[in-house]
Amino acid sequence: MSMNYYTLGNSGLKVTRLALGTMTFGTEWGWGVNRDTAQSLFDAYVDAGGNFFDTADAYTGGTSETWLGEFIAERSLRDDAVIATKFSLNPDARSPNAGGNGRKNILRAVDASLKRLNTDHIDLYLLHCWDRLTPPDEVMRTLDDLVRSGKVLHVGLSDVPAWYASRAQAVAEFRGYEPISALQLEYSLAERNIEHEFVPFGSRYGAGIMAWSPLASGLLSGKYRADASTGGGGRLEKVRGTNNRGFLKFTERNWAITAELEKVAEELGRSMAQVAVNWTATQPGIASVILGATKLEQLKDNLGALDFQIPAKFREQLNRVSVVPTTFPYSFFGPDIQGGLTGGATVGDKPADYYPELELSESFAGVR
Numbered sequence: 001m002s003m004n005y006y007t008l009g010n011s012g013l014k015v016t017r018l019a020l021g022t023m024t025f026g027t028e029w030g031w032g033v034n035r036d037t038a039q040s041l042f043d044a045y046v047d048a049g050g051n052f053f054d055t056a057d058a059y060t061g062g063t064s065e066t067w068l069g070e071f072i073a074e075r076s077l078r079d080d081a082v083i084a085t086k087f088s089l090n091p092d093a094r095s096p097n098a099g100g101n102g103r104k105n106i107l108r109a110v111d112a113s114l115k116r117l118n119t120d121h122i123d124l125y126l127l128h129c130w131d132r133l134t135p136p137d138e139v140m141r142t143l144d145d146l147v148r149s150g151k152v153l154h155v156g157l158s159d160v161p162a163w164y165a166s167r168a169q170a171v172a173e174f175r176g177y178e179p180i181s182a183l184q185l186e187y188s189l190a191e192r193n194i195e196h197e198f199v200p201f202g203s204r205y206g207a208g209i210m211a212w213s214p215l216a217s218g219l220l221s222g223k224y225r226a227d228a229s230t231g232g233g234g235r236l237e238k239v240r241g242t243n244n245r246g247f248l249k250f251t252e253r254n255w256a257i258t259a260e261l262e263k264v265a266e267e268l269g270r271s272m273a274q275v276a277v278n279w280t281a282t283q284p285g286i287a288s289v290i291l292g293a294t295k296l297e298q299l300k301d302n303l304g305a306l307d308f309q310i311p312a313k314f315r316e317q318l319n320r321v322s323v324v325p326t327t328f329p330y331s332f333f334g335p336d337i338q339g340g341l342t343g344g345a346t347v348g349d350k351p352a353d354y355y356p357e358l359e360l361s362e363s364f365a366g367v368r
Contacts, residue, residue, distance in 0.1 A: 003049030004306075008287050009181040010206030011154050013083050013123065015361050016307060017281055018212060019052035019300075020045040021292035025067045026060025033294050035067060040296050042071045048303045052082045054184075054210070054290050056128055057113050058089035059202055069117035078119060084182070084210070085113050086158055088128035101127055101134040103142045108150055125154040136168035144177035156182030156207070162197035169205050169241040180207045182287065188280055189261065189322040190216035190254045196330055199285035208287025216249050219258060220276035221298075226255040264314045273298075277305035279318055 005014040024031070025038040033041070055074075066086060072081050087109035090099035091242045113122065124145065127139060146152040155178050157165050165183060172179045183202050185194050187209065194209070202209050215221050258272075265272045281289045293299035310318075327364045 005051075006287055007155070008124070008181070009202070009208035009312075011181040013082060013181065015052040015288055016050045017288055018050060018112070018277075018303065019054050019084070019290045020050055020286045021212065021290040022055045022064045022068050024051060024292055024294050025055075026063030028060040028063060031360040032292070036176055037296070038067055039071060041293055041299050042068070044296060044299055045291075045303070046075065046077065050303075051080055052084070052288055054084045054212075055117075056086035056089070057109055057116070058086075058091060058128065061091075062112075062116050065113055065116035069119060073118055080334075082123045083117060083119065084124035084126060084156075084184075085112060085114070085117065085122055086126045086128035086184075088131060097261070101129040101139050102131075103138055106139070106142045106146075110146055110285060121150060122152050124156055124182055125152040126158045126182065127160065128158050130160040136164055137171050140168050140175070140177045141172045144172070144175075147178040154178070154181040156180055156184060156210075158184035158210075159186075162201060165198070165207070166201055166205075169201075169207070182203075182210055183207045184212060184290075186213050187211035187283070187286070188214045188216045189220060189257050189276055189318060190249050192322060192324045194265055195324070196327065197299070199283075203285045208291055209285050210288050211286055212290045213278040213363045214277045214289050214291075216254070216276075219249050219254060221262060221271075221273040222258065224250065225258075257318075257322045260317055262309070264317060267314065268308065268310070270308060271301050273302055274305040274308075275310065275318075277302055277313070278308065278310055281306060282335065285359055289299045 003016045003018065006017055007013065008015050012312065020042070022038070022042075024033050024041075026032045027034055043266065053068055054130060055068050057065060059065070066082070072078055072083070087106055088099065088101055090105070091111070093099040098108065099105055110122070110125065114120065134266075140155075142275055143152065143155040147155065157168060157180055160168075169180050171177065183198060187194050188211070191213070198209065218224065221250065261272050262276060265275045268275060275291055277291070280286060289305075291302045293302065
């Protein structure tokens with residue numbers, strides 16, 4: 001199985017293209033895994049050559065961070081492992097300052113995470129979710145202080161609006177703060193909305209995208225089927241009406257994507273999950289894809305997702321069935337408008353060979 005290293009955004013941090021998501025480590029949420037199973041998932045990922053681990057202080061009440069720290073220590077992997085964890089959410093908060101993205105909570109959260117992870121530094125520290133309140137200036141100053149203190153090496157944002165990410169990066173550049181090296185966002189064949197703004201932003205301003213839910217909450221694995229006669233209907237009926245936002249993906253559009261994905265997977269002799277993860281990992285701007293699993297066989301299958309290439313004709317099929325509408329203002333920037341802006345003479349802003357420093361070796365091609 002292929003485990004090449006990419007630099008994360010414009011940082012010097014080298015990570016594998018497949019990251020191990022540990023949100024399932026712990027049984028507190030009712031659908032996670034026990035410690036033995038979590039250990040087997042961790043070991044399988046490490047043995048396959050993976051080095052990038054994603055967790056958060058809110059996952060399974062802190063169990064995810066605790067177990068991850070223990071597993072890394074047991075195999076003496078701290079120098080090799082790249083640990084990404086997140087702050088923002090605190091389901092047990094008893095005061096308004098015990099959650100969110102304010103300076104007070106960030107400083108509380110980072111020390112708690114360091115303790116649970118049993119480490120003296122976090123390789124990548126991310127804001128978990130926009131709180132609609134805290135200005136990016138406060139967030140970036142606080143994160144920069146953590147970098148200067150040595151508690152954090154690199155910083156990133158997860159699940160924020162594009163304008164907020166852009167403002168935060170501009171503040172960091174202007175003030176000389178540690179810049180954003182990563183954006184953690186949902187991305188899959190069933191969820192492509194980040195292509196409008198986040199992919200161009202990340203590519204232009206040095207933030208590598210970590211894609212979460214590449215299987216769209218299991219939909220793209222073939223786990224659920226629209227028609228009970230096709231074999232997955234019973235499982236589908238059990239989850240209809242639940243509060244899990246992932247099940248909002250049961251739409252006619254996404255059933256069509258699933259059907260096309262199944263055809264392509266059969267043609268390639270690969271599982272639907274492998275093709276879906278491969279497609280996500282090889283899209284522009286994607287630095288790493290986060291794999292989550294509750295069963296060892298699921299993870300092992302996903303770890304083989306980069307052992308093949310999707311031929312152009314099949315990629316076009318998948319792109320066509322999953323395309324998202326071009327919304328305003330991007331729908332306004334068509335060829336007719338561009339012709340009026342440039343006299344029809346400008347195709348792109350620079351020729352293809354304008355940036356010689358981007359002529360990377362084959363093993364690092366597409367690192368952006």
